[in-house]
Amino acid sequence: MRITRRTLLLGAGAGVASVLLASCTPEPAPTPTPTRTREPEPPPGVPAPAGSVRSTWTTDPFALGAVSFTPVGVVAGTRTALGLPIDDRVFFAGEATDEDAPGTVRGAIASGARAAEELMIPGSSGERVAVVGAGLAGATAAALLAERGVQVTVFEARDRVGGRVHSQVDDSWPVPVQLGAWLFGDDDSEVLDQLTSGDVGIEELTGELWRTPDGDTDPVDPQPFTAAMTTAQAAPEDSSVADALTAAGVDPADPATAALLAILATRTGADADELSSWLAPPLPTGEPKAARDDLTPFVEHALDGVQVGLSSPVARIAYDDSGVSVRLGTGEALSFDRVVVTVPLGVLQKRSIEFEPALPFSQRGAIAALGTGAIETVWLRWDEPFWQNEESIWHAVGADVLIPTWINLQPTTGENVLVGLVGGTAAADFAALDEKAALEAALASLTLWV
Numbered sequence: 001m002r003i004t005r006r007t008l009l010l011g012a013g014a015g016v017a018s019v020l021l022a023s024c025t026p027e028p029a030p031t032p033t034p035t036r037t038r039e040p041e042p043p044p045g046v047p048a049p050a051g052s053v054r055s056t057w058t059t060d061p062f063a064l065g066a067v068s069f070t071p072v073g074v075v076a077g078t079r080t081a082l083g084l085p086i087d088d089r090v091f092f093a094g095e096a097t098d099e100d101a102p103g104t105v106r107g108a109i110a111s112g113a114r115a116a117e118e119l120m121i122p123g124s125s126g127e128r129v130a131v132v133g134a135g136l137a138g139a140t141a142a143a144l145l146a147e148r149g150v151q152v153t154v155f156e157a158r159d160r161v162g163g164r165v166h167s168q169v170d171d172s173w174p175v176p177v178q179l180g181a182w183l184f185g186d187d188d189s190e191v192l193d194q195l196t197s198g199d200v201g202i203e204e205l206t207g208e209l210w211r212t213p214d215g216d217t218d219p220v221d222p223q224p225f226t227a228a229m230t231t232a233q234a235a236p237e238d239s240s241v242a243d244a245l246t247a248a249g250v251d252p253a254d255p256a257t258a259a260l261l262a263i264l265a266t267r268t269g270a271d272a273d274e275l276s277s278w279l280a281p282p283l284p285t286g287e288p289k290a291a292r293d294d295l296t297p298f299v300e301h302a303l304d305g306v307q308v309g310l311s312s313p314v315a316r317i318a319y320d321d322s323g324v325s326v327r328l329g330t331g332e333a334l335s336f337d338r339v340v341v342t343v344p345l346g347v348l349q350k351r352s353i354e355f356e357p358a359l360p361f362s363q364r365g366a367i368a369a370l371g372t373g374a375i376e377t378v379w380l381r382w383d384e385p386f387w388q389n390e391e392s393i394w395h396a397v398g399a400d401v402l403i404p405t406w407i408n409l410q411p412t413t414g415e416n417v418l419v420g421l422v423g424g425t426a427a428a429d430f431a432a433l434d435e436k437a438a439l440e441a442a443l444a445s446l447t448l449w450v
């Protein structure tokens, strides 16, 4: 990957991570003040962590949400419409354009490959192509185009590549902190092969624990949920996941069902009352696999030999029969033959990039129709564990906690690290908290596991 001088000339992109207040956080130089801010009080039984980091994708200006989801009533094919090339000049990729696996690494990579394929029309070898966004979709498209002799320039708004794949490597953490994608399921074998051949270590997260405020409980049986979705998917009209459950006699507010919906929300970023039952992804099955290494070199490797401008937000894309003009936030405009736009759906919805002429109805309709969901994660570490179980995945059932799902990295890494996952409205609520309140909410969610 070649980083251009633009990296130095333009302002730094916004980082996504913010460090929570923690016992190890160095205090600023003491300034006497009449009232002192109270440190978060750890709830009984949960000691103050030695370190904590959380994601803030909901407010991140270059994501504006976590992943795309399909709201109730949105027709199949909407994502294909979003990804349709315009006049063979403007091409679209990104997880939101993938019909099979939206909101995933798999979908992002597949979309980048699809866009590169569409762009490689006869005569396009040797052309100048801009790729907007250096996430997995952009990196995949750029790599495939460069391989075929296209002169590719990638413009990335942040000061790093990877987008919603963000490993934070820091000496104070014994493992890379994964603020974006790092978990993979049964359908991800191809992605896992790519990761392992790129020297990324993969661990299977084994063992689940389901706990109510009264103690451990049996794993929630997904069968009634799955049956309700199967029935809803055969119905003549779409309904929300919540309505589909109710119609099948399953109460979405029942603690066991709510626990399954919380898992679905960490995958889609959406609540059950907004999610299409026709197009909702299935509940995850099997033991998830987790990347244990820094994922940045994997993305950088794809961009080897490609010109990448970091801290280069694109503000405007103008296109006509003769080519494409890409204007950066600085006002600088550059000419290309074609452009591949891979920015997240949230960025398109907020119209952070102006298109001239305006995008066709099919694209604008798809952008307006699809939903952007919220998923946030919080990483906490302790010098000593306060929990006494060796299961990797913990689910809260019927407990009034903001963060219902936790991943225990102790069994796989030997490190006392817990990772909280939250999706939907709860994630947006978590993202809206200030640092102190966010840590308090995270620790309060852990009292169940003492």
Ligand SMILES: Cc1cc2nc3c(=O)[nH]c(=O)nc-3n(C[C@H](O)[C@H](O)[C@H](O)COP(=O)(O)OP(=O)(O)OC[C@H]3O[C@@H](n4cnc5c(N)ncnc54)[C@H](O)[C@@H]3O)c2cc1C
Pocket: 055, 057, 061, 062, 063, 065, 066, 067, 093, 094, 095, 096, 102, 103, 104, 105, 106, 107, 108, 132, 133, 134, 135, 136, 137, 138, 155, 156, 157, 158, 161, 162, 163, 164, 165, 179, 180, 181, 182, 183, 184, 312, 313, 314, 315, 342, 343, 344, 347, 352, 353, 375, 376, 377
């Ligand atoms: C918290 C969280 C956890 C997740 N966990 C998983 C998981 O475990 N497994 C899984 O498969 N998937 C997971 N995902 C989803 C996965 O991360 C995404 O589907 C995937 O990374 C999206 O890749 P992309 O290339 O489509 O978009 P992005 O990675 O977002 O890339 C788009 C790029 O465009 C850039 N950009 C934005 N605006 C501009 C602009 N104006 N100019 C230039 N550049 C711009 C962005 O900075 C970004 O780098 C998770 C997502 C989140 C948020």
